Amino acid sequence: MHKRARSVSMAVLPLTLIIGLGAGLPGIARAEVCVGDDAGHELCLEAPAKRIVALSPGVTELLFAAGAGERVVGAVSFSDYPVAAQALPRVGSYDRLDLEALLALEPDLVVAWQGGNPREQVERLSRLGLPVYFSDVEDFAGVAGTLERFGTLAGTPEVGATTAASLREEVATLRERYANAAPVPVFYQVWEQPLMTINGEHWISRSLELCGGVNLFADESTLAPRIGVESVLARDPEAIITGGMGKPDSTWLEAWRDFPQLTAVQRDNLFFVDPDLVQRATPRLVEGTRQLCQRLEVARGRR
Amino acid sequence: MAISKPSPAIPEPLIETLEARELVIDIPGRPAGRPLYLRIAPGERWGVLGPNGAGKTTLLHTLAGLRAPRSGEVRLGGKPLSRLTRRALARRLGIVFQTHHDDFPATVRETALIGRHPFIVPWQQEGPEDLARAEAALERLDLSHLADRELSTLSGGERQRVSLATLLTQAPQLWLADEPTNHLDLHHQVAVMELLAEQAARGCGVVMCLHDLNLAARWCSHLLLLYPGGEVCWGEADSMLVPSALEGLYGQALTTAMVDGAPVFVPKR
Amino acid sequence: MADASVHRVSRKRRLRPLAWLALAALLALAIALALGSVGIAPDELAAVLLGGGDALHQTLVLELRLPRALAAFGTGALLALAGALMQILLRNPLADPYVLGLSGGASVAALLAMLAGASMALVSGAAFVGALVSILIVFGLAHGTGSWTPTRLLLTGVVMAAGWGALISFLLAVSPVDQLPGMLYWLMGDLAYAGSPWPVLSVAVISLLVVTPLGRTLNVLARGGLQAAALGVAVRPLEWTLYLLASLLTAVAVTTAGSVGFVGLMVPHMLRLRLGNDQRLILPASLLAGGTLLTLADTLARTLIAPQQLPVGVITALLGVPSFLYLLSRSR
Numbered sequence: 001m002h003k004r005a006r007s008v009s010m011a012v013l014p015l016t017l018i019i020g021l022g023a024g025l026p027g028i029a030r031a032e033v034c035v036g037d038d039a040g041h042e043l044c045l046e047a048p049a050k051r052i053v054a055l056s057p058g059v060t061e062l063l064f065a066a067g068a069g070e071r072v073v074g075a076v077s078f079s080d081y082p083v084a085a086q087a088l089p090r091v092g093s094y095d096r097l098d099l100e101a102l103l104a105l106e107p108d109l110v111v112a113w114q115g116g117n118p119r120e121q122v123e124r125l126s127r128l129g130l131p132v133y134f135s136d137v138e139d140f141a142g143v144a145g146t147l148e149r150f151g152t153l154a155g156t157p158e159v160g161a162t163t164a165a166s167l168r169e170e171v172a173t174l175r176e177r178y179a180n181a182a183p184v185p186v187f188y189q190v191w192e193q194p195l196m197t198i199n200g201e202h203w204i205s206r207s208l209e210l211c212g213g214v215n216l217f218a219d220e221s222t223l224a225p226r227i228g229v230e231s232v233l234a235r236d237p238e239a240i241i242t243g244g245m246g247k248p249d250s251t252w253l254e255a256w257r258d259f260p261q262l263t264a265v266q267r268d269n270l271f272f273v274d275p276d277l278v279q280r281a282t283p284r285l286v287e288g289t290r291q292l293c294q295r296l297e298v299a300r301g302r303r
Numbered sequence: 304m305a306i307s308k309p310s311p312a313i314p315e316p317l318i319e320t321l322e323a324r325e326l327v328i329d330i331p332g333r334p335a336g337r338p339l340y341l342r343i344a345p346g347e348r349w350g351v352l353g354p355n356g357a358g359k360t361t362l363l364h365t366l367a368g369l370r371a372p373r374s375g376e377v378r379l380g381g382k383p384l385s386r387l388t389r390r391a392l393a394r395r396l397g398i399v400f401q402t403h404h405d406d407f408p409a410t411v412r413e414t415a416l417i418g419r420h421p422f423i424v425p426w427q428q429e430g431p432e433d434l435a436r437a438e439a440a441l442e443r444l445d446l447s448h449l450a451d452r453e454l455s456t457l458s459g460g461e462r463q464r465v466s467l468a469t470l471l472t473q474a475p476q477l478w479l480a481d482e483p484t485n486h487l488d489l490h491h492q493v494a495v496m497e498l499l500a501e502q503a504a505r506g507c508g509v510v511m512c513l514h515d516l517n518l519a520a521r522w523c524s525h526l527l528l529l530y531p532g533g534e535v536c537w538g539e540a541d542s543m544l545v546p547s548a549l550e551g552l553y554g555q556a557l558t559t560a561m562v563d564g565a566p567v568f569v570p571k572r
Numbered sequence: 573m574a575d576a577s578v579h580r581v582s583r584k585r586r587l588r589p590l591a592w593l594a595l596a597a598l599l600a601l602a603i604a605l606a607l608g609s610v611g612i613a614p615d616e617l618a619a620v621l622l623g624g625g626d627a628l629h630q631t632l633v634l635e636l637r638l639p640r641a642l643a644a645f646g647t648g649a650l651l652a653l654a655g656a657l658m659q660i661l662l663r664n665p666l667a668d669p670y671v672l673g674l675s676g677g678a679s680v681a682a683l684l685a686m687l688a689g690a691s692m693a694l695v696s697g698a699a700f701v702g703a704l705v706s707i708l709i710v711f712g713l714a715h716g717t718g719s720w721t722p723t724r725l726l727l728t729g730v731v732m733a734a735g736w737g738a739l740i741s742f743l744l745a746v747s748p749v750d751q752l753p754g755m756l757y758w759l760m761g762d763l764a765y766a767g768s769p770w771p772v773l774s775v776a777v778i779s780l781l782v783v784t785p786l787g788r789t790l791n792v793l794a795r796g797g798l799q800a801a802a803l804g805v806a807v808r809p810l811e812w813t814l815y816l817l818a819s820l821l822t823a824v825a826v827t828t829a830g831s832v833g834f835v836g837l838m839v840p841h842m843l844r845l846r847l848g849n850d851q852r853l854i855l856p857a858s859l860l861a862g863g864t865l866l867t868l869a870d871t872l873a874r875t876l877i878a879p880q881q882l883p884v885g886v887i888t889a890l891l892g893v894p895s896f897l898y899l900l901s902r903s904r
Contacts, residue, residue: 077880090879095753096764098879099636104610106628115750118757120692120765128635196749224749369801393804404796406663407849413791420792421804425785473803 035149038142039114039134048155049109049131053102055122056094056113058280059135060085062143063111065283066150067159074105081276081284097121103128109153111135137281139203140171147283163283170286174210174293181212184296187237187264188215192252194226203281204292211293213239233259239299240264241292243275267302271295319345319395319476321366321508325375328365330358336533338375343477343508343525348500350519350540351512353529354553359512360401362529363479366510367398379477393421397475399466401482405454412450414465415440418472440471443498445491459486467495478502480511484518496522516557516568520544528552544568586853589846593860597645600867604641605633607871609878643828644763644870644884645863646772648835650825652862653779655836656854657818660790661811662722663797665844668837669822672729672815675831676736677706678823682830683743683755692765695758696827703823706732711815722797725815760883761832763870775824779817780859786810787852794849834888835862838896845899865892 034044053074054060060079063072075088076097089105092098094116102110107130112122114134126132133153137146144164151160186208190196198205200218208215216235217227240262242252253270256262264270273295277288323341339362343349351359364370366377368384377384379395397418415437416429423429441447444464454462463486470478478499484492492515500522503509513519519526519540526543528536530552537543544566546559556571606617612629619625620633654669662671669675681702685695714728740759747755758765783790793800793810801807825832839862843854869887876882 092879092881096757096762096881098609098874098881099764100632100874101609101879103628103631103636118754118765120767123692124636128631222746222748226745364798367802369798388804389801389806390804393802398802400798400802404663404799406665406796407660407794408844409795409849413848413850414795417792417795417803420788423788425789429788 033152033155035133035152037133037149038136038146041134043131043133043153045109045131045153049107049153050155051105051107052109052111052154053091053105053107054079054111055091055097055117056135057081057085058137058282059111059113060088061280061282061284062135062137062146063150063154065163066147066154067156067163068150068154071154073107074102081282099124109133111150137203138201139206139281140167140285143281143283143285144168167283167286171210171289174286174289178211178293178296181296182300183212183214184299185216185235185238186213186296187217187232187235187240189240189242189252190224192255195229195232196224196226198224203285204278204288207278207285207289207292208241208296210289211296213292213296229259233262236262237264238267239269239271239296241271241273241295243273243278267299269295269299269302271298319380319506319508321396321477321510322378322381323366323375324378326365326377327373327375328358328361329371329373330361330533333358334533335373337535339527339535339537341527341537343510345476345506345508346503347508347525348503348523349508349510349525349527350523351510351527351529352516352519352549352552354531357529357531358533359529360481362527363398363481363510363512367396367479368392369398390421393473393475395475396477396479397470397473398479399470399481399483401485403454403462403466405462409454410450411441411446411452411454411457411465411468412437414454415446415468415472418469418474421473436474437468437472440468443471444468445494460488460491463487464491464495467498471498476507478507478509478511480509482512482514484513484515492518516549520566520568586850589853590856590860593857593864597860597864597867600864600871601641601645604644604867604871605637607875608632608637609875639769640763640766640870640874641867642769642773643766644867646769646776647763647766647825647829647832647863648839648866648869649776649859649863650772650779650821651832651836651866652839652858653776653783653855654818654821654825655862656840656851656858657783657790657814657821658836659840660794660851661814661818662726663794664722664726665841666837667726669818669825670831670833670836671726671733672706672710672819673732673734673736674703674706674729674819674822675826676733676740677709678703678826679759679831680736680739680743681705682758683740683747686751686755686758687743687747692767696767700823700827703819703826706736707816707819707823711812722811757883758830761830761885762883763829763866763873764881766829769828772824772828775821776859776863779821780856782817783855784852787850787855790814790851790855791849794851829884831885832866832888833885834892835866838892839865842892842896842899 032044032046033048034042036042050071051073052063052068052071054063054072055076057079060072060075061081063069064082064085069084072088074091075085077090077093079085079088091102094113095118097117099121110125110130110132112132112134114136122132135146137143144167147164148160151157188197188204188208190198197217199220199222200215202223205215205218216237217225240253240256253272256265256270259265273288273291277284277291321343323339326339327335351362353359361370365372368377379387384392416433419429419433419436441450444467446464446468449461467483483495487495496518499509499511523540526537526540528543528548546557549568550557558569558571560567606612610632616625616629617633620629651669658667658669658671659665678699682695682699685698690698710729710732714725744755789805789810792803792805797807840854840858843857843861847853847857865888869891870884873882873884873887
């Protein structure tokens with residue numbers, strides 16, 4: 001095993017040694033790769049990463065989609081997609097990392113979830129000399145850009161670029177198809193107790209928008225505001241959509257039947273979408289958006 | 304009724320004399336009453352008598368400097384109490400309280416030993432001499448066999464004697480005691496009064512609040528009667544032990560008899 | 573009899589339990605260094621401590637385990653000491669460092685800083701300022717009235733704590749969902765967020781030097797304010813010193829690791845059940861035992877179901893409650 005010291009360059013020294021052998025001089029940036037992350041930092045690796053630890057389920061999914069799946073050596077709890085990710089060694093949960101387990105994997109790149117991971121812990125990783133990429137994906141553009149950057153970092157730029165391009169194309173197709181669709185006022189339910197929805201900043205809201213849906217709570221100030229039943233009744237959605245508790249479970253939707261005056265209830269526009277497809281901003285969101293669009297089309301058909 | 308008035312020319316006080324000058328104790332919501340002029344000289348045993356709520360405890364606390372008077376002042380050795388540090392005061396004046404706060408565990412010996420607190424500088428430990436004093440005090444109050452017991456396991460009377468042992472360990476020149484015979488059986492009541500008399504004989508000044516007229520009649524050299532309305536009178540015990548004055552004090556008719564040359568008071572039915 | 577008694581109050585009697593506790597503290601620190609989600613053999617650990625060993629092991633032991641163990645020790649020490657002082661101040665064995673609303677003030681300020689998106693260092697700074705604000709409000713309200721008693725201080729503090737509690741609930745209710753986990757862990761107390769251990773450790777040492785000479789005086793104060801005054805203690809200044817000191821200790825602890833519960837209440841109490849109530853023994857013993865307890869608890873928190881990490885407050889309670897009940901049942 002190589003001796004590993006505690007500075008940025010030394011942390012990746014073994015790799016540099018291997019790669020730099022041909023050049024004769026270790027440390028020369030022959031294969032240096034640089035990307036800007038979502039925190040606005042420029043991150044440069046002397047060589048594409050070979051041992052990546054992903055600090056959120058969404059990040060894991062994006063890495064796999066960018067062709068870096070084989071280079072991911074660690075993930076956090078609930079990193080369940082794709083199936084190959086389920087077998088990865090765990091380094092705690094996204095909000096409570098096991099730094100020891102993480103360091104023991106000897107990663108040469110850590111992809112953190114900005115806003116989700118404890119800042120103090122991630123900062124400590126940086127201080128220990130590990131390159132950290134901060135990811136904060138908010139929409140399709142972000143997903144596509146992230147795929148390209150992950151491809152670059154992992155030495156799979158072609159896969160990243162291809163996936164990103166096809167994602168952009170699919171989204172453009174959807175956008176085109178629903179560009180002139182009649183608006184449908186929607187209430188999207190995230191949780192039941194307490195009753196929670198999303199504001200206009202959330203990617204689900206943007207997906208709804210793309211399909212001609214109008215998020216009735218788009219103007220709320222927080223990403224996932226807690227709201228009262230009254231405000232839902234007052235805004236009278238034409239459709240109520242929920243991702244439920246992870247499995248098709250109609251109890252949340254059935255509860256709305258207590259309010260027959262709701263347009264959504266009168267027209268039976270109580271819809272379920274597969275939460276796996278919408279709860280993370282990843283390429284699967286395209287399929288989730290397709291589902292959302294179909295639900296809205298059904299609602300339009302019941303006018 | 305004989306009332307001793309302060310002499311116009313106050314003599315140079317002895318070091319250990321406790322004086323009250325124009326003292327009015329502060330009991331919220333009560334008129335000022337008559338100001339007190341007291342001189343508690345070495346060797347005197349003062350008893351404070353009065354019905355419940357008359358202000359006996361307040362007076363005692365005021366004399367100990369634990370409570371500010373409404374007006375007037377208390378002097379020890381000619382110096383106002385307010386100008387003495389608590390520590391300097393505690394080396395010369397000690398008090399036994401009616402109630403004890405035993406919120407934390409402590410043994411009898413530890414409790415007696417805190418009487419030495421005013422005499423030990425902060426960074427020092429109690430030495431063998433301090434401990435010897437505490438042991439002697441426990442012995443004197445018949446508590447040696449309980450020395451290692453927790454306070455919480457004691458009876459009321461035993462706890463009362465521990466307080467007196469603390470005061471004896473402190474060995475001040477002025478002894479203030481709030482109902483020192485509380486909770487005590489007859490034998491120990493007498494023992495405690497003997498202890499206080501013995502301290503007076505050594506040259507200490509003693510002031511005690513009492514409920515028992517007969518203990519007061521037997522062991523006090525001076526008496527101070529506190530009336531509920533704030534009226535007050537004081538003087539030598541013989542001159543104060545007048546049935547009419549005592550009946551007025553308690554609002555209770557009394558029968559008087561002489562036993563062993565001292566008056567004995569029994570309530571009338 | 574007198575000879576035996578001299579022995580009873582001698583330094584030796586106090587030093588023996590302290591020596592045992594110091595040994596336990598060293599043991600706890602050793603365990604904290606030896607255990608983690610990555611196994612390190614004892615000879616490897618020794619090599620690392622002697623400056624050699626595997627590079628990864630060096631990082632794990634010296635960069636992760638050591639600072640965290642020291643932070644845990646310092647935090648536990650401060651909380652237990654603050655608890656012991658607060659119990660004497662309020663003459664109530666059930667008081668804890670948080671009873672006067674201090675952690676509430678710190679929490680509200682920390683949560684506000686988190687809501688504003690402040691960096692971790694700023695959150696800590698805000699927590700310290702919040703604790704100070706809470707101290708000054710309680711001090712001002714209890715002090716301004718003249719007729720001051722520990723009961724009055726307790727009531728003021730308890731009401732303030734209730735007010736802070738309501739504000740905390742309010743902040744949690746209006747905070748974005750993605751902020752909640754961080755906030756909850758802060759409220760529960762978690763050493764994963766601890767920064768440098770040196771502030772807590774140095775404050776612990778300094779405060780011990782400050783309170784040790786006060787020990788005998790505190791013994792007298794424990795008998796009640798009047799009794800203490802009658803024995804020559806300047807009660808009011810002493811009580812304010814205690815209040816400010818205990819508050820500052822708690823503020824530093826809370827700033828380091830959030831509101832870790834239980835240690836401040838139970839450690840001094842458990843020690844009293846075993847060692848009596850001589851503050852000259854109880855105060856340093858609290859420091860050592862509090863540090864030991866939190867170090868062990870934190871070691872368990874990060875290894876028990878590793879790589880999943882638990883909040884340390886859960887462990888302190890799980891460790892402390894049974895041992896407390898055991899001691900209570902065995903005591904007189």
